[in-house]
Amino acid sequence: MKRKLSLLLAVLTAASAAAAFSSCGSSSSAKPTLKVFNWGEYISDGQDDTLDVIEMFEEEFNCNVQYDTFSTNEEMYTKLASGSVEYDIIIPSDYMISKMINEDMLEPIDYDVVTNAANLMERFKTTDYDPGNAYSVPYTWGTVGLIYNTTMVEGTPTSWSALWDENYTGKILMFLNNRDAFGIAEKLLGYSQNSTNADEIQACADLLKDQKKVKPNYVMDEIFDKMEIGEAALAPYYAGDAVTMISENPDLAFVVPEEGSNVFIDAMCIVKGTEQYELANQFINFMCRDDVAQANIEYICYSTPLQTVYDNLDEEIRSNEIIYPDDEVLSRCESFVVLPDDTNQLIQDLWNEIIAE
Amino acid sequence: MAEQTRHRPFDMAKLTSVPYLVWMLLFTIVPLGMVVWYAFTAYPNTDFTLQNFAGVLKYGKTFWKSIYLSLIATVVCLIVGFPMGFIMSRMSERGQRTMQMLIMLPMWMSFLLRTYAWMTLLENEGLINKFLGLFGIGPFQMINTQGAIVLGMVYNYLPYMILPLYSVMVKIDQSVIEAAQDLGADGFHVLIRVILPLAVPGIVTGITMVFVPSVSTFIISRMLGGGSNLLIGDLIEQQFLGSVYNPGVGSAMSLILMVMILLIMGVINRFDSDEMEGMLV
Numbered sequence: 001m002k003r004k005l006s007l008l009l010a011v012l013t014a015a016s017a018a019a020a021f022s023s024c025g026s027s028s029s030a031k032p033t034l035k036v037f038n039w040g041e042y043i044s045d046g047q048d049d050t051l052d053v054i055e056m057f058e059e060e061f062n063c064n065v066q067y068d069t070f071s072t073n074e075e076m077y078t079k080l081a082s083g084s085v086e087y088d089i090i091i092p093s094d095y096m097i098s099k100m101i102n103e104d105m106l107e108p109i110d111y112d113v114v115t116n117a118a119n120l121m122e123r124f125k126t127t128d129y130d131p132g133n134a135y136s137v138p139y140t141w142g143t144v145g146l147i148y149n150t151t152m153v154e155g156t157p158t159s160w161s162a163l164w165d166e167n168y169t170g171k172i173l174m175f176l177n178n179r180d181a182f183g184i185a186e187k188l189l190g191y192s193q194n195s196t197n198a199d200e201i202q203a204c205a206d207l208l209k210d211q212k213k214v215k216p217n218y219v220m221d222e223i224f225d226k227m228e229i230g231e232a233a234l235a236p237y238y239a240g241d242a243v244t245m246i247s248e249n250p251d252l253a254f255v256v257p258e259e260g261s262n263v264f265i266d267a268m269c270i271v272k273g274t275e276q277y278e279l280a281n282q283f284i285n286f287m288c289r290d291d292v293a294q295a296n297i298e299y300i301c302y303s304t305p306l307q308t309v310y311d312n313l314d315e316e317i318r319s320n321e322i323i324y325p326d327d328e329v330l331s332r333c334e335s336f337v338v339l340p341d342d343t344n345q346l347i348q349d350l351w352n353e354i355i356a357e
Numbered sequence: 358m359a360e361q362t363r364h365r366p367f368d369m370a371k372l373t374s375v376p377y378l379v380w381m382l383l384f385t386i387v388p389l390g391m392v393v394w395y396a397f398t399a400y401p402n403t404d405f406t407l408q409n410f411a412g413v414l415k416y417g418k419t420f421w422k423s424i425y426l427s428l429i430a431t432v433v434c435l436i437v438g439f440p441m442g443f444i445m446s447r448m449s450e451r452g453q454r455t456m457q458m459l460i461m462l463p464m465w466m467s468f469l470l471r472t473y474a475w476m477t478l479l480e481n482e483g484l485i486n487k488f489l490g491l492f493g494i495g496p497f498q499m500i501n502t503q504g505a506i507v508l509g510m511v512y513n514y515l516p517y518m519i520l521p522l523y524s525v526m527v528k529i530d531q532s533v534i535e536a537a538q539d540l541g542a543d544g545f546h547v548l549i550r551v552i553l554p555l556a557v558p559g560i561v562t563g564i565t566m567v568f569v570p571s572v573s574t575f576i577i578s579r580m581l582g583g584g585s586n587l588l589i590g591d592l593i594e595q596q597f598l599g600s601v602y603n604p605g606v607g608s609a610m611s612l613i614l615m616v617m618i619l620l621i622m623g624v625i626n627r628f629d630s631d632e633m634e635g636m637l638v
Binding site for chain 1: 415
């Protein structure tokens, strides 16, 4: 769920692709190559004295790692499904994992190798999208909530309806991403975020159309800029990114509205047909190891699903309600599961109508 | 035998075009064929269908908006670029080189970054409104408007209008203009009767090179239009990277867009009957 500064990522992706190209030619050794496909800025990479996780793995397991990044689940899925790329490890989000399980695109995890997964917190040992974690091992998680500028918004907004408040006309940002946008409307109307009921979805579309009265600005990555300089007063976004924004602008605050919200999990999976099944399992186990997992979580600011990593974090981070909300907040949150194709199609058609009008 | 030797250089010349022909086959003809294939098949099956085109129909308004905004941008580029091209063509050689450089300079930076920069300039809390605020004016709503999209198009594609115009106009001999003046033509008639007709190939190339990328852009409308002024390029992108993978409808949209561009180009090219020397592409 990380969509941080995709501009930069586009450049980095191009650079890493170029690097991958050149390394193809030079590596004549018999070392196996593990191909990893992850969100941008989603691993500790050695910047600013952090651990270079990829390099560590290459040394410990005597292999090469080809590391590439994507910026949306759909982009990753399209690339894999079209057969234009091959990867051994991918780190998609919950609903995409269930879609890929349904389409038989993932290998089961070998828990005889991935022993560090025993360290997962109890509530991450089984998930809605992948019962028993048969095909995926949680990597990070977080909630979606409302980021607001305390100097521009009176009081604490407690409802998603703040995004429909005409007092903030022209100062509201909205997801440019239909699943997240419909998720907010669904919560506001008291529906499930995984509704497949056409009437409910139509009602959400009407509500989102009604939002046009406050002239929302539909954005993804641009949100960082716009919230940090005070261009906008209110925006829905991911908790981990809210932490980043608040560190840039202390006037910002984050709240999970009372109607409830989305809790997402990004998890590590092995792609079906991999030639490096053993090494892929070792990679996942390595990523769950205390030192590595801690370096990653400190780097990316999202929440960890691993108990000992959580225990070792600074008290300041552990008590941060944005990153580690209490059970009361989590009980209001729902996670996405995959929707049937016709529901996705309906949502996408309605969404195009909303934003293209 | 004599004839054969005369033919040989010609064959060699043909041979040198092979790398480009292979390139074109691989990266233009084959992808184009795939677009046509996807447009007429019901993905993931391979059955023939026209359903994809029916799916495009409801986006008629967006097609119209894309063409409308791109036409405005093209006209603005022409109005700004024509005098600029002429002034440049009358400069000293040194001046011409400097101007060429200045016009190309922004293109050395990433297109994405330049468009992103406009976003931060145009925002309500952006540099322009902050500056105006010093004098108590504004703030003006500039970002997230259709005007901002047109501005983005003009800014990004203006060089592609000026350069072909300049390259045609620089070939207009000063003595032709002087002859017209000697024969009693005033400034207006020199422009209408002499410069304009001679510049037609440049105008046609310029229009093509501004209109085509403008009508298919998706990043300018997304960054400067606030995501609620979607153009046809955005819709095509959605078909591939949105929540539904829909290559059929995406390809049908691309195909319709291509046909529309070809038709518009066909009309424009009629003005440029046999003068092709100004063509850069």
